[in-house]
Amino acid sequence: xxKSNWWMYHGDQAHTGLVTGSRITSRNxxxxxxxxxxxxxxxxxxxxAVVDGFVYVGLANSHLAPGANGGQFLKIDAQTGQTxxxxxxxxxxxxxxxxxxxGMGCTAAIINGQVYFTAFNGKIYCLSADDLHQxxxxxxxxxxxxxxxxxxxxxxVGYPPAAGWSSPLIATDILNGCVFVGIGEGENxxxxxxxxxxxxxxxxxxxxxxxxxxxxxVANQPNVLPPAVVKGDLAPPFSVGPRNPPTRGCSxxxxxxxxxxxxxIYCTTGNPVxxxxxxxxxxxxxxxxxxxxxxEFRGFFQxxxxxxxxxxxxxxxxxxxPVLFTVNGRRLVAAGCxxxxxxxxxAVTMQLVRWRQLLPYYNDGTQIPSVDPHVGPxxxxxxxxxxxxxxxxEDQENYSGTYSTPAIYSDLGRIYIGVGGNNYHTVExxxxxxxTPFLRALDWETLADAWEMDSxxxxxxxxxxxxMYRTPGESGLSSPAVVNDVVFCSTSxxxxxxxxxxxxxxxxxxxxxxxxxxxxxxxxxxxxPAIAGDFVVAGALVFGKRGGVLxxxxxxxSGA
Amino acid sequence: xxxxxxFEKDIVPIFRQFRDSMMWRLDxxxxxxxxxxxxxxxxxxxxxxxxxxxxxxxxxMPPPPYPPLTQAQIALFKAWMDxxxxx
Numbered sequence: 001x002x003k004s005n006w007w008m009y010h011g012d013q014a015h016t017g018l019v020t021g022s023r024i025t026s027r028n029x030x031x032x033x034x035x036x037x038x039x040x041x042x043x044x045x046x047x048x049a050v051v052d053g054f055v056y057v058g059l060a061n062s063h064l065a066p067g068a069n070g071g072q073f074l075k076i077d078a079q080t081g082q083t084x085x086x087x088x089x090x091x092x093x094x095x096x097x098x099x100x101x102x103g104m105g106c107t108a109a110i111i112n113g114q115v116y117f118t119a120f121n122g123k124i125y126c127l128s129a130d131d132l133h134q135x136x137x138x139x140x141x142x143x144x145x146x147x148x149x150x151x152x153x154x155x156x157v158g159y160p161p162a163a164g165w166s167s168p169l170i171a172t173d174i175l176n177g178c179v180f181v182g183i184g185e186g187e188n189x190x191x192x193x194x195x196x197x198x199x200x201x202x203x204x205x206x207x208x209x210x211x212x213x214x215x216x217x218v219a220n221q222p223n224v225l226p227p228a229v230v231k232g233d234l235a236p237p238f239s240v241g242p243r244n245p246p247t248r249g250c251s252x253x254x255x256x257x258x259x260x261x262x263x264x265i266y267c268t269t270g271n272p273v274x275x276x277x278x279x280x281x282x283x284x285x286x287x288x289x290x291x292x293x294x295x296e297f298r299g300f301f302q303x304x305x306x307x308x309x310x311x312x313x314x315x316x317x318x319x320x321x322p323v324l325f326t327v328n329g330r331r332l333v334a335a336g337c338x339x340x341x342x343x344x345x346x347a348v349t350m351q352l353v354r355w356r357q358l359l360p361y362y363n364d365g366t367q368i369p370s371v372d373p374h375v376g377p378x379x380x381x382x383x384x385x386x387x388x389x390x391x392x393x394e395d396q397e398n399y400s401g402t403y404s405t406p407a408i409y410s411d412l413g414r415i416y417i418g419v420g421g422n423n424y425h426t427v428e429x430x431x432x433x434x435x436t437p438f439l440r441a442l443d444w445e446t447l448a449d450a451w452e453m454d455s456x457x458x459x460x461x462x463x464x465x466x467x468m469y470r471t472p473g474e475s476g477l478s479s480p481a482v483v484n485d486v487v488f489c490s491t492s493x494x495x496x497x498x499x500x501x502x503x504x505x506x507x508x509x510x511x512x513x514x515x516x517x518x519x520x521x522x523x524x525x526x527x528x529p530a531i532a533g534d535f536v537v538a539g540a541l542v543f544g545k546r547g548g549v550l551x552x553x554x555x556x557x558s559g560a
Numbered sequence: 561x562x563x564x565x566x567f568e569k570d571i572v573p574i575f576r577q578f579r580d581s582m583m584w585r586l587d588x589x590x591x592x593x594x595x596x597x598x599x600x601x602x603x604x605x606x607x608x609x610x611x612x613x614x615x616x617x618x619x620x621m622p623p624p625p626y627p628p629l630t631q632a633q634i635a636l637f638k639a640w641m642d643x644x645x646x647x
Contacts (some may be wrong), residue, residue: 043584061585067596068586093597100585100600517581517623547584 006050006530006537008109009167009255010405010479014324017407017416019483019531026485028555029498029507032536036081036552041072043548044539045105045525046167047479050532051129053078055552057539058104058117062088063546069093071103071119075132078535078552085132091121098160098187106167107255107530109179114200116179118164122153124181124196126203136203140164140183140196143231147198148205150238151229153183155190162191167255167321169265174293175199175206180265182252184211186317189273192226193251195265195288197295207237207295211252211269211283212245222295247282249273254321254405258292259331259347265292266347268318268335275314277395278305278339285316287335287343289350299350307341309359309372312395319403320417320479325410327444336402336417340372342447356447358402358419360435360458367392368458370432372400399430405479407487409501414450415442416487416501418528420475430492431475437461437468438476439489441504451504463504467497473515479528488536490526496538512549513542565640567591567647574633578622595645602637605629 004021011017024032042059049056055076062072070090076083091102097120108117114135115127122141127134138147141154141162153162166182177200184193193211198204207222214220223237226244234240251270258265272284279302286302303316316339324333324347331347340359345352359371366388373386374396404418420431420438431438435458441450453459460469467474471493480489482501490496494515498508515524526540536553565571568591575588586593594601604621607628619628629637640646 063583063587063593066592068590068593069596093600516584517578517621517626523584541584544580544583 004533006532007111008170009107010321013169013258015255015257015321015405016323016325017479017481019481021533022483022531023534023555024483024486026500026507029486031556032508032553033556034551035554038076038081038550040548040550041546043541044550045541047107047528048530048537048539049108049110050078050530050535050537051110055537056108056110056115057550059548060101060103060105060541062103064088065090069102073132087127087132095161096120097163105165109168109170111170116168118166118168118181120163122162122164122183124164138198138203147203150234151194151208151225152231153191153229155188159188160185165253169256169258171258171292173260177201178206180256182256182267184251186249186251186270190248192229192248195252195267209290209295211250212247213282214241214243214245216281219297247272250282250284253319257322257324259324262347263292264289264298266322266333268322270317271315277312277314278303278308278316285318287322287333287345301345301350301352303337303339303341307355308339309357309398310392312374312392313339313398314395315397320405323406323408325408334406336404338401339398340401342417354447358440359400363457368435371435372398400432403477407480407482409482412501413444415444416480416482418476418478418480418489420477422477433472433474434469438474438491439480461504464499464506467506478526481529481531483531488529490528490538492524494524494526494540494542496526496529512538512540516543565636565643565646570636571640581623591647598641602641606634
């Protein structure tokens, strides 16, 4: 079997989602077979990692933890399906995230025999890749002086404390090796968002950057901290800022991307507190560039007010990660926003090159009432139809934009990105399935749809039907991956698909499970498959079982 | 404290119907799981009081399409908690 590794979030430091070293193509994707359906003691709320024939995956909750309050990390032999090592941790239920998750929700990074991941307890772990014994752990929620970590970011009692959703980014070519993560929480009105750079070997903090500016419109300096998160005296390089930043939130939820030639990291940011329609305060709802070595500010772009599907859209985080790629010699960084906007920037200047709205319009350019409808909190209808004038007259979260990290297919010059939001809000399903494709294929120069469209109103993709436009509530809250001429994506159905990257025709599918209930409505996620060599690995949060499923697929002649 | 309320006799029959829906988080028929998360569960099933004429806000749990628990069921769960979680 050809050897390739999915060793960090979306496959590489640029988060391209592009797989090399695989024999999977449009000619054999239909023959993918289920190799293992692995029994796991909890749900998967992340994309697994696959390195040297082993799957590394964490659980969002573990039934093996006391009172089911904790997480578990597993190492699984992809060929045999046997779990070869595990690592567990417990949590106080009061310390969990706002949705009740106690484990982890990121893709681990595996390099040089060590595994790195963040967890909902606000800690970043480094384990031995061999047997998963702990090498170091650094607390990024509470000050951890042993690891040169001065920040205590817990905010007000009664709200969820800072948590780790951000998948670790590894860069071995600077400062003796670094791991970068974002830490924050969007549902706690008193928390700050931070970006941490830690030493790969020790877990000691190299620098920390507060994403909430001390003065609106003025970039923060690295290592200058809000007084509210500091207890006692600080040793250099850290210092206390002049005041607490007036804007909170701005959390970096997703994985940070790295460009080694520019020496920069790129972070997508969440909504501020207090929230507003665009433009919003602080380094919120945008893409932040920092110097990877020093943490110094290099640029920031915020989603344009006119990019929101409705001008009354609020809570328009960037939930997916930035992706870096090169077109005609120009280095670009791109990301999608919950407002439905998709933005391509010059990675050097951070100037906008091009943008488009991912949600559909009628052919005359007017909004579709059932897309991003703003309805009352007690309206439980699926795909509610309310007049445009009602939606544009009331501020509300856009549940239907994108949370997806795009995948890049250089050979075709295309970008693939999932469309549609979460399904846990009872007020909306997260996608208007009859008009909105759960996956878009874009020309990387024009951002125009690259798959054939029909002449209906609105225009629909021709070849991906079915499954597109068929299942109520089926959204692309996941990140696609490209392997040769095939694009894989998963949906909230909960299903995983392979499409012909050129035409959009569906080649293969599997149903992982059914949606389930949650504290706020419906849950049900597969955040995307990981692909390494001929292995396709997908985990999900589903109804029944112990809430989770983990499946490994492969081509039939892969020696299984 | 009401020691006459027991988990197996009174609580499991209420929660069993939601078990599969909530297995992503915990086993609602497991004494250990429910006891360890009792406060969180209570916070999710109880109605938030409203000041007239504003009506109370429906609880987050059980999830739709299940109707909210009745006041009697919520009171039973509270009594089980106040009774020091009899098995």
